Amino acid sequence: MPGGFGEADRAAARMHLDALWARGRAFLGTELAILGGAMSWVSEHRLVSAISNAGGFGVIACGAMSPELLEREIAATQAMTAKPFGVNLITMHPQLDELIGVCTRAGVGHVVLAGGVPSGAAVRTIKDGGAKVVGFAPALVMAKRLIKLGADALVIEGSEAGGHIGPVSLTVLAQEVLPNIRDVPVFVAGGLGRGDSILAMLEMGAAGAQLGTRFAASAESIAHERFKQAFVRAAARDALPSVQLDERFPVIPVRGLVNDGTRRFMVHQAETVRRFQAGELTREAAQLEIEHFWAGSLRRAVIDGDIEGGSVMAGQSVGMVTRVQPIPEILDELLEQALQSLMLRNAMTRTVAASGTH
Template sequence: MTTYPKTSRLMNRGTDFLGCDYAILCGAMSWVSERNLVSAISNAGGFGVIACGAMTPELLDTEITETKKLTGKPFGVNLITMHPQLFELIEVCKKHEVTHIVLAGGIPPKGSVEAIKGESGDDAKVICFAPTLALAKKLLRSGADALVIEGMEAGGHIGPVSTSVLAQEILPELAADHLVFVAGGIGKGQAIAGYLEMGAAGVQLGTRFACATESIAHPDFKKAFFRASARDAIASVQVDPRLPVIPVRALKNKGTEAFTAKQIEVAGSLDREEVAMAEAQLQIEHYWAGALRRAVIDGDVEGGSLMAGQSVGMVKQEEPVADIIQTLMAESEEALTRR
C-alpha cells in the first residue's frame, strides 16, 4: 500500500475523527451519493456520505441497510435541515448506529443536534456547514463536532463567498482548536495540500467523484461533465427577492432556464397567497430533486439539472474511486514534498 506521510500527518486529526485512512469526504450529491459510490469511497479509504435529500425515512432505512452490505468501513449520512421528517430520519440513523451525520441546508432546528448526539452526548458526531465565521462559531457553541466550509465554486446549493476567501477567514480563527473541512472547487491534490497547510482537517469533494466508475449516474450525464469547462458551471439567478432561493451551480442547459420560469410560477403563488413561504421554498427544493433525477438517472442532459462545481473542467474520464483518491493523495504529497 502506498503511503503519503506528509499528507497523512496533516490529515491526522481528520482521519481520527472520521475513522478512515484519508480525510477526504464525498460531498452528498442527491441520486449520485448512494450505496454504490458511498461504499466504494469508504472501501478506498475515504469517507462516503449518503445523500438523503428528499428520501422518506423508509427509503433512507433501505439505503443505509444496502450500504452496510457493501462496506464495513465508516460512512455518514447527509440530512437536509428543512426536511419535514428530519427527526424521523435522525431516528433511522440512530437505529443503524451511523457514526456521523452531516446537517446541510441551513441552521439546524432546535433539538436536532441533541437528538443526534443522544443522552450520552456521543451517539453520533455532527458535522455542519458554515458559510460565515460568525455562524461557524455559533454552530460550534451549539454542539457541532466539525464544520465544512464550502465556497461558491461548489456544485449544487452554494453560498456567496469563494472557498479561498472562506479558508482565509475561518481557518486561522478556528482550525487550531476545531475540526474544519474545506470544500468547493477542489479537483487536484495540490489544492488539498494548500488547505491542509492552512490548518484544515481534511477536504470534501463532490464533482470529482460524480463520474467515477462506481457512480450510477447515466453515461450521458457523465459525458456532459467530460465535455464541460469551468465556465460552463453557472449559478442560478434569484428572480424574486421575497423568495430567498439558495443559488444552485449546474451546467447551463434548458433546465437552468426552466428553473427561472419555476421561480416566477412559485412567486405568483405567493402573490396570490396560495402557499406559505415555507411551502414555496419546499416547492423549489422538490423542483431541483426532480430535475436532478432526470439528469442523473434518466440521462436527460437538456431538461434535467446537471449540478456541477467549477472543478468540472478537471473531470476528463471515468475512473475507479480508488484511483481518484490515490491520485489526489499522490498530488498532495508531491506538492508538500516540493515545498
C-alpha cells in the same frame, strides 16, 4: 518512481501529509481525510461504499428519503463496506427526528446536518445516540454558533461547489474561518479537484477536504452515462449559478451546467413576473410557479440522462473531470498530486540549502 523521487522522498512526504491531516483522519477513522459530498440521487450505497472502501469517507445523501428508505440505504451500505461512512440529513426534513432515530439504531458514526441551522435538541439527540455531528458553516459567526450547539466538526463550502451554494468563495471562507476555529476539525469544500489544492488548504489549517463533482462522474456513480459525459466535456465556466430575475421572487442559487433548462428558467421567470404584474397570479402563486419549475429535474438529469432539460448540478471543478474514473483511481490521483507537490518542495529546499542561499 513518478517525478524522479526515491522511496525516502515519498516516505518523508507521506509522513508530512499524514501529520497535516491527522486530525481529520482520526475524526473520520479513515486512511485519507477526504469526504464524499452528499449529492441527492448520486450519493447512494454503491458510491458511498466505494469511497469508504478506497480509504475515503462516503456520505449517504438522505435528501427527501423516508425513514424506511434511509434504513434500507444504510443497511445496503453496511453490506458493502465495513469502513466508516456518514449520513447527511436535511434539517428542514419533516421527519428529521425519525431519521435521526434510524441512524442511531443502525450505529451510524457520523451525521452531517445540512440545509439550515440545526436545533440544539437535534444535535443532542444525535450525540446521545453515540454519533458525531458535522455541521455546515457558511461564515465564521455560524461556525462559532454550531460549535456552541455541540457540533463535533465543521464543513465550510465555497460558492464554487455544485448544487445549492452560498455567496462566498472557498478561498475567502478559508481565510475567514480556518485561522479562527481550533476547537473542532474543519473540512473544506467547493471547487476542489486536485491533491495539491487540498494540500494548500491543509497547510492553512483544514483537517481534510470534501469533494463531490469528481465522484459524481466516477465509474461507481449510478448517474446516467450522459450525465457523466456532460461533466467530461464541460469547462469550469460552464458551471454557473441559477439567476434570479426579480428580487421580489427569490431564487435559491444552484450551481450547474448551463443547458436548455437553465435558459427556459429565465423565460419562465419573466413570464411569471409578467402574469403577476398583470394580476393573473398572486405573489404567493407566482413564487410557487418559479420554485416548481425545477421539481424533479435533478432526478431527470442524474437517473434518466436528460442533460438538456434536467438540472445538471456540478461544481466549477468539473473542468478537471477529464474522463470517467474508478473511485480508487481518483483517490490515488489526489494523493499522488499532494505527495508530488511536497516532494518537489522538499527537493527545492535541499537545493537552496546546498547552494548556501538564504
